[in-house]
Amino acid sequence: MMHVFNLRVYYEDTDLAGIVYYANYLKFIERARSEWVRGLGVDQSALRAQGVVFAVRRVVADYVRPAVFDDELQVRTQVLAATGARLTLAQTVWRGDALLFEAEVQLVCLSDAGRAVRFPAVVLAAVTVM
Structure with missing residues (x-):
């Protein structure tokens, strides 16, 4: 199952050449992951509490083609693997049928002390339902 997050490129996302600044793709996929988790019914604020x-x-990450001001983009997120300790996601950014950016992202959970902990059962259950 794939989650889709739509966004538009604003001036603030671009560099002096009018091209999306490379680090902003990481912001785009972060926003998409946040919406993906929300869509799974997982309350990140409650987990943080x-x-x-x-x-x-x-x-x-692999930068394939540039995006520019006012482009309408789509971030697609898919789970590649899920264990108690790690989630591995494929995230891609598209402009229509053109692939612009692709990344494999590995997520972990940390305690408020900064130590690795297992993913909460609610998260794993939501991900495995996909």
Whole structure:
């Protein structure tokens, strides 16, 4: 199952050449992950109140084509693997039928003390239903 998040490129997203600044793709996929988790019915604020937060452990990214001001983009998120300790996602950014960016993102959970903890059962249950 795939989650889709739509967004538009604003001036603030671009560099002096009018192209989306490379680091902003990471922001785009972060927003998409937040909406994906919300769509799963997982309350990140409640988890944080319980001392558990999500953290990106690893990102492997490939910039394929540039996006520019006013482009309408679509971020697609899919689960590649889920264990008690890690979630691995494929996230891609598209403009119509053109792939612009792709990343493999590995997520972990941390305690409020910054130590690795297992994913809460509610998260794993929501992800495995996909």
